[in-house]
Amino acid sequence: MNGPDNLIEEIFEQSDELTEKQKKIILAAIQSFAEKGYASTSTSEIAKSAGVAEGTIFRHYKTKKDLLYSIIEPMLKKFIAPFVIKDMEKVLNEKHASFEDFLRAMIENRISFLSKNMLLFKILIQEIPFQPELKALFKEHIGTKVITRFTQVVEHYQEKGELIDAPPLTIIRLTASAIFGYLIVRNLLLPELDWDDQAEIDQTVQMIMHGIAVPKQA
Amino acid sequence: MNGPDNLIEEIFEQSDELTEKQKKIILAAIQSFAEKGYASTSTSEIAKSAGVAEGTIFRHYKTKKDLLYSIIEPMLKKFIAPFVIKDMEKVLNEKHASFEDFLRAMIENRISFLSKNMLLFKILIQEIPFQPELKALFKEHIGTKVITRFTQVVEHYQEKGELIDAPPLTIIRLTASAIFGYLIVRNLLLPELDWDDQAEIDQTVQMIMHGIAVPKQA
Amino acid sequence: MNGPDNLIEEIFEQSDELTEKQKKIILAAIQSFAEKGYASTSTSEIAKSAGVAEGTIFRHYKTKKDLLYSIIEPMLKKFIAPFVIKDMEKVLNEKHASFEDFLRAMIENRISFLSKNMLLFKILIQEIPFQPELKALFKEHIGTKVITRFTQVVEHYQEKGELIDAPPLTIIRLTASAIFGYLIVRNLLLPELDWDDQAEIDQTVQMIMHGIAVPKQA
Amino acid sequence: MNGPDNLIEEIFEQSDELTEKQKKIILAAIQSFAEKGYASTSTSEIAKSAGVAEGTIFRHYKTKKDLLYSIIEPMLKKFIAPFVIKDMEKVLNEKHASFEDFLRAMIENRISFLSKNMLLFKILIQEIPFQPELKALFKEHIGTKVITRFTQVVEHYQEKGELIDAPPLTIIRLTASAIFGYLIVRNLLLPELDWDDQAEIDQTVQMIMHGIAVPKQA
DNA sequence: AATGAATGAGTCTTCATTCAT
DNA sequence: CATGAATGAAGACTCATTCAT
Numbered sequence: 001m002n003g004p005d006n007l008i009e010e011i012f013e014q015s016d017e018l019t020e021k022q023k024k025i026i027l028a029a030i031q032s033f034a035e036k037g038y039a040s041t042s043t044s045e046i047a048k049s050a051g052v053a054e055g056t057i058f059r060h061y062k063t064k065k066d067l068l069y070s071i072i073e074p075m076l077k078k079f080i081a082p083f084v085i086k087d088m089e090k091v092l093n094e095k096h097a098s099f100e101d102f103l104r105a106m107i108e109n110r111i112s113f114l115s116k117n118m119l120l121f122k123i124l125i126q127e128i129p130f131q132p133e134l135k136a137l138f139k140e141h142i143g144t145k146v147i148t149r150f151t152q153v154v155e156h157y158q159e160k161g162e163l164i165d166a167p168p169l170t171i172i173r174l175t176a177s178a179i180f181g182y183l184i185v186r187n188l189l190l191p192e193l194d195w196d197d198q199a200e201i202d203q204t205v206q207m208i209m210h211g212i213a214v215p216k217q218a
Numbered sequence: 219m220n221g222p223d224n225l226i227e228e229i230f231e232q233s234d235e236l237t238e239k240q241k242k243i244i245l246a247a248i249q250s251f252a253e254k255g256y257a258s259t260s261t262s263e264i265a266k267s268a269g270v271a272e273g274t275i276f277r278h279y280k281t282k283k284d285l286l287y288s289i290i291e292p293m294l295k296k297f298i299a300p301f302v303i304k305d306m307e308k309v310l311n312e313k314h315a316s317f318e319d320f321l322r323a324m325i326e327n328r329i330s331f332l333s334k335n336m337l338l339f340k341i342l343i344q345e346i347p348f349q350p351e352l353k354a355l356f357k358e359h360i361g362t363k364v365i366t367r368f369t370q371v372v373e374h375y376q377e378k379g380e381l382i383d384a385p386p387l388t389i390i391r392l393t394a395s396a397i398f399g400y401l402i403v404r405n406l407l408l409p410e411l412d413w414d415d416q417a418e419i420d421q422t423v424q425m426i427m428h429g430i431a432v433p434k435q436a
Numbered sequence: 437m438n439g440p441d442n443l444i445e446e447i448f449e450q451s452d453e454l455t456e457k458q459k460k461i462i463l464a465a466i467q468s469f470a471e472k473g474y475a476s477t478s479t480s481e482i483a484k485s486a487g488v489a490e491g492t493i494f495r496h497y498k499t500k501k502d503l504l505y506s507i508i509e510p511m512l513k514k515f516i517a518p519f520v521i522k523d524m525e526k527v528l529n530e531k532h533a534s535f536e537d538f539l540r541a542m543i544e545n546r547i548s549f550l551s552k553n554m555l556l557f558k559i560l561i562q563e564i565p566f567q568p569e570l571k572a573l574f575k576e577h578i579g580t581k582v583i584t585r586f587t588q589v590v591e592h593y594q595e596k597g598e599l600i601d602a603p604p605l606t607i608i609r610l611t612a613s614a615i616f617g618y619l620i621v622r623n624l625l626l627p628e629l630d631w632d633d634q635a636e637i638d639q640t641v642q643m644i645m646h647g648i649a650v651p652k653q654a
Numbered sequence: 655m656n657g658p659d660n661l662i663e664e665i666f667e668q669s670d671e672l673t674e675k676q677k678k679i680i681l682a683a684i685q686s687f688a689e690k691g692y693a694s695t696s697t698s699e700i701a702k703s704a705g706v707a708e709g710t711i712f713r714h715y716k717t718k719k720d721l722l723y724s725i726i727e728p729m730l731k732k733f734i735a736p737f738v739i740k741d742m743e744k745v746l747n748e749k750h751a752s753f754e755d756f757l758r759a760m761i762e763n764r765i766s767f768l769s770k771n772m773l774l775f776k777i778l779i780q781e782i783p784f785q786p787e788l789k790a791l792f793k794e795h796i797g798t799k800v801i802t803r804f805t806q807v808v809e810h811y812q813e814k815g816e817l818i819d820a821p822p823l824t825i826i827r828l829t830a831s832a833i834f835g836y837l838i839v840r841n842l843l844l845p846e847l848d849w850d851d852q853a854e855i856d857q858t859v860q861m862i863m864h865g866i867a868v869p870k871q872a
Numbered sequence: 873a874a875t876g877a878a879t880g881a882g883t884c885t886t887c888a889t890t891c892a893t
Numbered sequence: 894c895a896t897g898a899a900t901g902a903a904g905a906c907t908c909a910t911t912c913a914t
Binding site for chain 2: 910911912
């Protein structure tokens with residue numbers, strides 16, 4: 001849960017073979033895909049704003065879709081990476097005394113990650129519904145790996161008596177909704193507002209844990 | 219909060235002037251837009267699956283975008299209608315003894331509405347990011363009217379001591395996230411699962427109100 | 437073995453549904469394909485010389501290859517039609533006293549046909565080696581139907597003692613070579629020479645029958 | 655009428671300056687041109703199947719067409735070489751007692767040559783109609799030199815009373831048709847059949863000389 | 873109102889060719 | 894000599910839109 005969180009830079013560093021032009025293409029593609037959507041972005045437009053010839057794009061990516069995937073796949077994989085750590089369970093016991101600690105760590109980590117890669121995140125959620133291959137990839141990774149792992153965590157804290165006895169999937173859903181809801185509102189719907197991120201995260205964790213109702217006095 | 223919840227039918231009934239062909243066009247467009255996205259759907263495809271000539275579409279809608287808007291605008295307006303009732307406040311006092319009652323009523327009503335109009339909902343959330351006019355419409359209606367109204371409601375129950383003292387917008391965000399999160403997971407991400415809707419809604423309301431943590435013993 | 441020998445006209449008459457533009461497209465395509473070859477002819481070029489928009493071509497023919505086939509298939513079918521007459525054998529007995537009569541009739545008929553459709557014939561023989569579907573069509577029609585029928589004819593005259601006792605396929609090959617050789621030299625290789633067609637055909641028949649050697653004196 | 659009949663090898667031996675890569679390029683080009691046609695073969699494809707970089711092709715051949723010509727020209731020249739021997743006439747007198755002897759020698763020699771260079775032959779006959787320069791080259795060599803020479807030969811044997819009194823060009827046409835017809839049927843149209851080449855050649859010579867009709871009894 | 877042929881700008885992609893390394 | 898990234902013109906094909914019928 002560390003390292004250079006900025007995915008684009010990371011992709012660039014990882015692949016040393018990337019031409020300067022290739023980097024420009026990727027940057028331009030990310031910008032345009034996020035702004036107007038994959039289908040409404042033309043390759044000629046990408047080429048122009050990347051400052052390369054249109055043919056250059058197709059030298060590096062066989063098809064326009066290949067270009068999209070080369071952008072989204074690392075995003076997807078990197079996003080779920082932390083959840084796939086083999087011994088997540090143990091890590092939990094040692095590191096996080098309570099579910100709340102775990103939740104807070106998780107949220108801060110993933111929110112930081114997504115905030116730094118908002119354009120990629122936007123492309124990802126916009127295109128998943130329309131790209132069967134992406135959908136499959138998403139389902140496989142999120143559906144099997146992440147949810148399985150998370151279910152274990154939830155059950156672990158349920159056994160410890162910290163969490164209510166609701167179906168884990170429902171708990172996960174609410175938690176995830178709160179997180180993604182925050183990200184989407186904060187970055188995509190109302191980015192122009194002044195946000196006190198730390199306060200919002202605190203509030204969000206607080207509400208996930210204890211709801212919005214004033215607790216009944218004993 | 220009543221009437222024929224199915225928007226498409228309603229649109230058809232409302233506008234008596236709609237030709238039989240026009241209805242077919244709308245149905246075909248909704249189907250295709252939801253399935254492949256607005257940008258990836260061609261008018262010729264819509265015409266074919268509607269069983270009309272290409273020209274017929276443009277007789278009724280000046281442009282392809284007009285067709286999209288003619289579908290989405292009623293959706294958007296209908297969705298927010300309940301929130302804009304002038305005397306919502308009074309209605310509240312009389313009808314809903316507690317915020318939880320209000321919340322449950324609201325959720326059931328809107329979930330029922332969206333579930334019955336899932337295709338339209340999907341088109342709406344997919345296209346809003348890319349259609350500036352839609353975005354403006356959305357911000358104006360949701361941003362000003364709905365949030366304003368909802369803020370009043372939240373403040374009302376905060377004054378009654380039922381809700382915690384967090385910023386209303388944050389409370390609204392969490393509540394909305396939980397609802398939309400449920401809808402999206404249930405209808406778009408994992409529609410193939412067996413869902414006990416009533417149980418899920420109960421759980422969701424319960425968690426919004428009291429969180430997922432086991433309450434501390436007094 | 438009669439009727440309007442000009443295939444293009446016939447195609448036009450047969451298909452009453454052909455638009456005026458569609459006819460222009462076909463004529464332009466034939467011209468260009470024959471002149472520069474299928475692969476070296478661009479659709480934009482066809483469009484231009486047909487005086488239509490490029491899109492118009494694709495309204496009528498899904499692909500460029502479809503356009504090619506729509507031109508070549510009738511040609512191929514029409515060319516072999518006379519050989520597939522069911523009762524060719526009977527026809528022979530009645531009409532043609534000798535193989536030489538038959539041969540002369542056949543040659544004059546087919547040479548007349550091909551001469552009138554030289555462009556189509558040129559396209560046909562140029563494209564067959566490169567279009568697997570055409571090759572298959574050709575092999576099926578020529579290979580099975582025409583050769584089978586012709587073999588019967590040859591054997592018939594061999595039994596009558598008119599033809600030498602060589603393998604029918606070899607006899608057919610020499611005969612066909614002489615005919616196509618004449619056509620190709622006369623129309624494609626040396627069209628600028630002055631040709632006395634009737635004399636050439638007479639000579640050709642004469643040589644097919646008796647060779648080029650001076651017969652040995654008895 | 656001697657030497658290593660395989661043209662490709664000969665080209666390689668003759669030009670000692672040919673790089674190993676260059677040889678691979680030529681071989682790959684021949685293969686692809688014969689298979690899919692010149693216009694439908696891309697230089698990148700040739701480069702790939704030759705195992706060289708695209709640039710390498712253009713280091714040796716200024717243009718794609720240059721590559722084609724570098725392949726076809728030797729073919730054309732080599733093919734007609736035997737006919738251009740200055741004192742062909744004398745050679746004839748001495749070597750060939752009869753036209754039939756001459757014909758048989760000629761056929762066996764040229765058939766052997768073309769069979770060994772079938773791919774080149776195929777490229778030659780496919781491209782001649784579309785490459786004006788080739789066409790000119792062909793006409794000049796075949797049209798003037800070969801036909802002129804051959805006409806002399808035919809007239810020589812006509813004077814000796816061995817050949818009928820038809821126009822030499824017609825006799826040449828029939829003879830050439832029979833030869834090329836055999837080559838095309840045997841190698842390009844029906845290569846999958848079992849061919850007894852010697853028998854076929856014998857038959858062909860026989861038919862050229864005496865036709866297919868049973869000679870009338872004296 | 874409905875049609876569908878026609879359009880031509882625009883799409884993704886391929887290609888022959890160049891040139892710095 | 895050889896490479897392969899880069900080019901941009903051209904290719905086949907699609908599309909939203911128009912208009913005469």
